[in-house]
Amino acid sequence: MDDNNKPGPLRSRPTLRELAYFGGVSLVLLVSLAIAPAKNYFSDWRHYQKSYLKIAAERQSGTLVRSFHGGIRQTWIAKLGVVDRCESCHVNMNGALVGATAQPFRKHPPIPHEIDQFGCVTCHRGQGPATSVEEAHYTTEAWEQPLLPAKYLESGCGQCHLGPLEGAPKLSEGRNLLSSMGCVHCHNVSQPDGNQLTPGDNPPPLTHIAEKTSREWIYAWIKNPQAYAASASMPNFLLNDQDAADISAFLMAQSTPSAASKVKIKPVAAASPSGADAATEATTLYGASFCSSCHAVQNEAGNLVGGNFGPELTRVGNKVNPDWLRRWLNNPAAYHPDTRMPHYRMDDKQVALLSTFLLAKKDNDLLANVHLSPSTADSVAHGKKLVTEAGCAACHQINGVNPPQNFAPDLTRVGSRALAQVVFAPGMKHNLPDYIAAKIHDPRSFGPGLKMPKFTLTDSQTDALATALLAQTDRAATYPKELIISGARPSNYHPGGDAGKLMDDLRCLSCHAINGNGGDMAPDLTWEGSAVQRAWLEEFLKNPNTLRPALIRRMPKFNLNPREIKTLADYISVAYQGPGFDSQTLDTHSLNADSAARGKQLFYSKYGCQSCHIADYKNDKGYVGPALTSVGTRLTPVWTYKWLKDPNALRAGTLMPNFGLKDEEARDLTAFLMTLKAKQGGGK
Amino acid sequence: MKRLGLLIFAAALLLAGCRHSSPQTPKPAAYGTQITEVSGGKQLAQVGSPLPQPLVLQVNGADGNPVTGALVTFHGDGVQFTPAQALTDSSGQVTVEAQLGYNPGDYQVTAETPKSGGGAASMSLREIALGYEQTVGRMLNDKYCIRCHDPESTPERVSNLDNLSPAPHQFTDGATLNRISDADLTNMIAHGGPALNKSPQMPAYGATLKPAEIKAMLSYIRTIADPPYQTPGVKYGK
Numbered sequence: 001m002d003d004n005n006k007p008g009p010l011r012s013r014p015t016l017r018e019l020a021y022f023g024g025v026s027l028v029l030l031v032s033l034a035i036a037p038a039k040n041y042f043s044d045w046r047h048y049q050k051s052y053l054k055i056a057a058e059r060q061s062g063t064l065v066r067s068f069h070g071g072i073r074q075t076w077i078a079k080l081g082v083v084d085r086c087e088s089c090h091v092n093m094n095g096a097l098v099g100a101t102a103q104p105f106r107k108h109p110p111i112p113h114e115i116d117q118f119g120c121v122t123c124h125r126g127q128g129p130a131t132s133v134e135e136a137h138y139t140t141e142a143w144e145q146p147l148l149p150a151k152y153l154e155s156g157c158g159q160c161h162l163g164p165l166e167g168a169p170k171l172s173e174g175r176n177l178l179s180s181m182g183c184v185h186c187h188n189v190s191q192p193d194g195n196q197l198t199p200g201d202n203p204p205p206l207t208h209i210a211e212k213t214s215r216e217w218i219y220a221w222i223k224n225p226q227a228y229a230a231s232a233s234m235p236n237f238l239l240n241d242q243d244a245a246d247i248s249a250f251l252m253a254q255s256t257p258s259a260a261s262k263v264k265i266k267p268v269a270a271a272s273p274s275g276a277d278a279a280t281e282a283t284t285l286y287g288a289s290f291c292s293s294c295h296a297v298q299n300e301a302g303n304l305v306g307g308n309f310g311p312e313l314t315r316v317g318n319k320v321n322p323d324w325l326r327r328w329l330n331n332p333a334a335y336h337p338d339t340r341m342p343h344y345r346m347d348d349k350q351v352a353l354l355s356t357f358l359l360a361k362k363d364n365d366l367l368a369n370v371h372l373s374p375s376t377a378d379s380v381a382h383g384k385k386l387v388t389e390a391g392c393a394a395c396h397q398i399n400g401v402n403p404p405q406n407f408a409p410d411l412t413r414v415g416s417r418a419l420a421q422v423v424f425a426p427g428m429k430h431n432l433p434d435y436i437a438a439k440i441h442d443p444r445s446f447g448p449g450l451k452m453p454k455f456t457l458t459d460s461q462t463d464a465l466a467t468a469l470l471a472q473t474d475r476a477a478t479y480p481k482e483l484i485i486s487g488a489r490p491s492n493y494h495p496g497g498d499a500g501k502l503m504d505d506l507r508c509l510s511c512h513a514i515n516g517n518g519g520d521m522a523p524d525l526t527w528e529g530s531a532v533q534r535a536w537l538e539e540f541l542k543n544p545n546t547l548r549p550a551l552i553r554r555m556p557k558f559n560l561n562p563r564e565i566k567t568l569a570d571y572i573s574v575a576y577q578g579p580g581f582d583s584q585t586l587d588t589h590s591l592n593a594d595s596a597a598r599g600k601q602l603f604y605s606k607y608g609c610q611s612c613h614i615a616d617y618k619n620d621k622g623y624v625g626p627a628l629t630s631v632g633t634r635l636t637p638v639w640t641y642k643w644l645k646d647p648n649a650l651r652a653g654t655l656m657p658n659f660g661l662k663d664e665e666a667r668d669l670t671a672f673l674m675t676l677k678a679k680q681g682g683g684k
Numbered sequence: 685m686k687r688l689g690l691l692i693f694a695a696a697l698l699l700a701g702c703r704h705s706s707p708q709t710p711k712p713a714a715y716g717t718q719i720t721e722v723s724g725g726k727q728l729a730q731v732g733s734p735l736p737q738p739l740v741l742q743v744n745g746a747d748g749n750p751v752t753g754a755l756v757t758f759h760g761d762g763v764q765f766t767p768a769q770a771l772t773d774s775s776g777q778v779t780v781e782a783q784l785g786y787n788p789g790d791y792q793v794t795a796e797t798p799k800s801g802g803g804a805a806s807m808s809l810r811e812i813a814l815g816y817e818q819t820v821g822r823m824l825n826d827k828y829c830i831r832c833h834d835p836e837s838t839p840e841r842v843s844n845l846d847n848l849s850p851a852p853h854q855f856t857d858g859a860t861l862n863r864i865s866d867a868d869l870t871n872m873i874a875h876g877g878p879a880l881n882k883s884p885q886m887p888a889y890g891a892t893l894k895p896a897e898i899k900a901m902l903s904y905i906r907t908i909a910d911p912p913y914q915t916p917g918v919k920y921g922k
Contacts, residue, residue, distance in 0.1 A: 109788050109815040110903070112896065150732020150786045167820040167900075170730065305839070459734060608877075608884035611832065611848055621847035624831045648892065655828060658891035 044133045045072065045088035048104055052091050055100065064096055072131060075119050079480050082119035084128035086136065090120075112167070122475070123156030124148055139431060144419045148470070151463050152433050155415065158471025160479060162191045163487020170460075174468025176200070177461055181233050185395045186408035189469075192476045193486045201233055202340055205397035210255035211335070212324045216370040218248040221319075226456050228319070228366065229312040231296060231304055235453035238444060243386055249375030250383025254399040260327040260334035266348050274356075282357035285350060290556040293511075293521070294341075297361065309510070309521065310341060317362030325355045333505070342507040345559040390451065408452070416474035437466045491516035499571030506558055514576070522555065524651060527578030531639040531650075538569045578650070586641040591671035599672025602665055612656075615676055625656060629678040641670045710771050713753030715800035716743035722777060725809040726910060730819055734783045735811060742777045743797050743805075750776020760793040762786065763811070788815030790912060812908060821904025824897055825855065828889065848885050858909035866902060873898050 014022070040046070049070050056064040073087040087093060092100055093115060095107030108115060121128040125148040130136040139146045148155070154171040164172045178184055179200035189197045209218070220227065223244045225234040239247070286292070291313075296306035298314040306313075320328075327334065329351045332341040346354070384401065387393070391408070393401040414436065422435055425446045438445060441462045443452035457465070493515040495503045503509070509518035512525045532540075542565055544555040560568070603609045612624035631640070639650070644666040647656040661669070724739035743754040756778045758765040762785025770778045784791050791813060796806040814822060825833075830841070833852045837843040845851055853860045861869070871879045876888030889898065906913045 106787065110817045110899075112816070151730070151734075151783070153732065166823060167816055169819065169823065170733075460736075463733065606878075606884060608887070611885035611887075612844065622844060623842060623847070624844050657828070657887045657889050659888060660891040 043131060045085075045131055048089040049091060052097070052105060055105070056097055059097070061097065075116055077117070077119050080119060080122060080483075081475060081478070082122060082128060084119045084121055085131055086120040086126075086128065088131060089133070089136075121145075122159070123153060146431055149433055152467050152470050155467045155470035158468060159192075159473055159476035160483050161485050162193055162195060163485070170464045170467045171471065173461070174464035174466070177457075177465050178468055181455060181457075181465075182395055183465075186391060188406075188410045188412060189472065190412045191472075191486075192479065193484050195486060195489060199395075201395075202338065203234075203395040204336055204339075206251055206255070206392075207397050207399050208255055208258035208261070208335060210252050211258055211261055212321060212328075213319050214321070214367075215248045215252045215372060215375070216367045217319050218251055219244050219372060220367055220370055222247055228315055230298070230314075231308060231312045232456075235455040237390055237453040239386075243382075245372050246375075246379045246383035247386050248372065248383070249379040250381075250387055251398070253375065253380045254384075254401075256399060258335045260324075260331070263327055263330065263334060265323060265326050265330065266352070278353060278356070282353040285353055286357060288557055289344060289354075290554045293554060293556070307521075309519075313358060313361055315361060315363045315366060317359040318366045320359075322355060322359055325358060326351050329354055340507055340510040342510065342556070342558065343505045344556070345561075347559075390453075411469060412472055413474055413477065415470040415472040415476075433466060433470060436469050437462055440465050440469075488516070490518075493517040495571065495575070497571070499567050499575075502564055502567055503571075525572065525576055527576055527581075527639075527650065529573040529576035530578045530581040531636065532634055533636055534569060534573050536634045537572060538565055541565045541568055581636070581638045581642065583638075586638045586667065586670070588637050590667060591637060591674055595668045595671035596675050597672075599668035599670065602669055603672055607659055607669075615673075617678075628673060628676055630676060632674040632677040635673075637670055637674055640673055641666050644669055709769055710755060712755035712771065712798060714751050715745075716751040716754045716772075716776075716797055717746045717799055717805055718744045719756065719795055719797050719805050719807050720744065721807065721809060724782075726812070728812050728814055728822070728908065729784050731784060731786055731788055731813045731815050733813075734781055738779045738781050739793065739795075739809065740777055740779050741795050741807070742775075743772045744776065752776055754797050757796045758782070758793065759796070760791055760811075763791050763793055782811065784811060784813040788813050788818055789907065810910075810912070814904070814907065817900045817903045818907045820897065820900035821902070821907075824893065824901050825904060828892075829855075829901075832885075848883075850883060852886065855905045856908050856910045858911045858913060861905060862909055862911070862913045866906075869902055869905065870898055873901055 049068075053065055053068060056068070068091075071088075072085055073091075075082065075084040075087065089104040090106075090108075092105040093108045097105060100106060119128065120126070125145050127136050127143045127145055130143065134140060135143055137147045151170075154168040157165055157168045158171045158175075161168070161171075164175075175197065178189060178197055182199050182201045182203065183189070184197045185199050185203075191197070217228075221234075222237065222239060223241075224236055225232040226236070292306035294307045294309035296304040296308060296312045296314075298312070299305050304312065324335070329344070329346060331343050332339045333343060387398060388401055388404075391404050392398060393403045394407050415432070417432060419430060419432065422432070423446065424430055424435060425438065428434060428438060439452070440455070440457065442454060443450055444454060494500060494509075494517070495514065508514075508525070511519045511522040513520060514525045516526075518524075528537075540555075541560055544557055603615065609615070610620040610622050612622040614620040614622060614627040614629060617627075617629060635643075643650050643656075644659075644661055645663075646658055647654045648658060720742050722740040722742050724735065724737055724741075727735045727737060729735045739758075741756060743751045743756060745751045750772070752772055752774050754772045754776070755769060756772060757769045758780060760782070764783040766781045766783075768780075770780060772778050778795075782793060789812070791811045793809040793811055794806055795809070796804045798804050831844045832848060833845070833854055835843050835845045835854070855861065864872075868880060872882070872886065873893070874888065874890035877883040877886035879888070893901070906915075
């Protein structure tokens with residue numbers, strides 16, 4: 001201790017300066033103490049609650065005012081990880097104050113859930129615990145989860161509802177697109193129940209491509225698939241001329257002969273019909289084979305006419321080699337074992353007619369300017385390198401290139417991706433929905449070196465895809481199992497035996513579902529054996545005529561031989577039986593003339609069935625449902641009876657309403673319908 | 685200070701608004717006297733979604749001819765326009781995309797063009813946003829009802845309306861349907877025409893649709909009615 005610090009006499013009075021310091025510090029302290037209560041006092045929610053009470057009072061709604069509980073209101077749902085204070089400002093979600101149209105006092109529009117069981121952020125995102133307008137709704141420094149724009153709202157539903165969902169068309173469309181555009185060839189998208197989305201397109205193998213098409217066509221196609229076919233789902237890889245030329249060189253070089261190439265076909269000249277008659281005949285054959293159920297062709301007005309299950313055929317003459325086409329029409333599976341196209345049993349003349357007809361569909365300008373220098377070992381090698389890098393083999397089978405593994409980022413949790421991990425393109429808004437939409441819409445805007453190709457999508461398809469991806473959240477992955485509603489998964493049912501082989505050859509499951517496996521283009525056949533009469537079935541397989549003149553999609557004629565028809569009919573009538581189609585359900589002896597007369601009365605008067613069905617071509621006109629003029633030879637009585645009682649139970653999703661018929665009404669109607677036995681094909 | 689939150693909110697809204705409007709107002713090269721709709725009114729879209737078709741409006745001069753280079757400005761509570769302002773093209777028309785807001789129901793879109801002597805000519809369009817309930821209603825309509833209730837046919841769907849007598853009304857037909865009470869409409873959908881002494885050609889859907897679905901159907905019919913359906917009761921705006 002030295003002198004300077006010797007304790008001096010206690011000073012009785014502080015100096016002015018010290019006083020000023022002290023005062024200043026206390027003031028700062030006081031003010032800072034006051035900030036919290038002041039912030040609370042001036043908080044948004046207090047303000048809104050006051051205005052709410054004011055409006056309620058103005059409307060003399062004393063009960064509303066009295067029953068109002070002020071303060072922060074919080075919904076806490078532990079199992080969903082929800083802590084929401086939104087109702088502190090949105091005080092009128094239940095609509096107790098009728099007719100308030102301005103926010104935050106609007107009533108929540110009706111939804112199929114109770115809000116207090118799911119909270120707000122589950123669907124809307126935003127910051128549940130925040131108590132200021134800014135923090136709850138927008139991105140701030142501390143929070144990165146702004147409110148979800150309304151166009152993506154259905155992604156909220158998709159966290160629990162994993163299958164198609166009524167009332168959420170965008171979500172369902174987006175999930176379909178993930179599959180049908182083939183996104184999931186490269187990206188893994190798994191749902192919370194472990195279901196992995198699977199591709200719904202069917203990209204052709206390229207292993208024998210030299211048989212099918214020319215190097216020039218490949219070049220033009222990979223440069224711009226949509227220039228060849230506007231509806232093509234193959235994306236554009238934005239290749240430069242050299243790269244496209246090298247890839248086409250490699251694809252031709254890797255091609256090996258297919259099984260189809262060994263099939264002998266008639267020489268082109270001998271089999272080629274010509275003249276106006278042949279053209280008409282070919283058009284008729286194209287129509288009668290219902291090619292347009294699956295394939296579209298652009299008409300003169302530029303509209304696509306036909307289905308999108310198979311490739312568009314507008315310029316198919318530019319693409320395929322004539323010999324390949326004949327072999328393909330002869331039996332598609334010989335070239336592409338997994339094709340969805342059925343094996344029509346066409347004779348040589350039919351093959352020749354159709355191929356001539358199809359080869360004429362071309363655009364002379366399409367390949368006019370494609371002049372490629374001959375391929376060299378170098379160009380082939382470079383082409384192979386490009387094909388490997390671009391991931392072509394993720395979709396297409398290619399000789400010498402293995403399908404890439406984990407080629408593209410996993411999108412299972414993309415809906416919760418942290419913004420810190422996201423690289424935004426310059427000028428983009430920093431939020432997740434915009435990022436996802438931009439990635440889908442124009443992936444190369446994030447950098448020219450990126451691999452993801454550009455898909456041809458409309459804005460609403462982009463929104464739908466973004467909606468489906470935003471449903472892939474962390475939150476959903478941790479939801480309790482009982483909340484998750486899985487979608488139907490296809491079974492791996494395949495018909496067995498000889499009939500099974502035949503059905504596989506005809507690709508019945510491309511259009512019809514049976515026992516949970518197959519397409520939805522045509523009726524489910526799981527209970528077909530119970531539904532139709534054996535004689536009708538044989539006749540139909542021989543000569544399918546449509547039951548609904550208004551339909552575009554129809555059952556094609558496969559030119560089956562009598563033995564094939566018998567095999568199929570036997571199998572269908574025995575194997576595809578449903579439960580409870582027996583005499584206990586309906587005693588067919590009760591279907592007498594009296595009963596039929598009463599049924600006719602019910603048909604025309606009480607239930608007005610003729611508004612949708614035709615029972616008699618002379619008087620009835622309805623064509624929403626199938627014509628019933630020969631239903632007495634088509635359907636079994638017991639199926640008809642059960643159908644009338646509850647159509648949806650036999651075919652989920654049918655248009656036919658359930659009329660809540662009494663047993664005897666259904667019986668009488670069945671009796672009447674069984675009297676309708678006009679010769680088949682009475683209509684058109 | 686008292687309205688701090690509100691201020692921030694307003695500022696944020698303003699900022700958000702600014703980002704959407706083009707940085708510079710295009711300079712009008714000409715002026716019209718009248719603005720008319722070419723197409724785009726009375727469309728349906730899900731909440732927050734773009735309208736399926738753009739809005740196309742035309743500016744005409746005093747002589748009734750289209751005016752090129754006239755400025756048209758769009759407004760609408762909760763509606764986003766791209767662009768929000770545009771000059772008419774060589775045929776006197778502007779085309780803009782519009783995206784509806786968060787709430788189901790009606791949106792009023794106003795288009796305005798300045799007149800040469802000052803003042804402005806304007807016109808309004810009505811657009812309709814569908815919330816969850818109306819979306820369900822629309823899907824049900826498309827599945828079950830439209831074939832009978834809509835005179836238009838598409839390649840996928842032939843209209844059955846001509847085969848019915850009396851012909852059903854279109855659900856947009858507010859003049860007729862607005863006069864029928866909720867209870868009667870519900871009854872008719874659930875129990876068919878005979879429930880209101882009408883034709884049995886209107887089937888009963890009570891055993892096919894769930895009560896919530898019938899309610900959704902009703903909500904859809906009310907929402908798309910033209911002229912609009914007025915809910916009984918008062919509305920409190922601000």
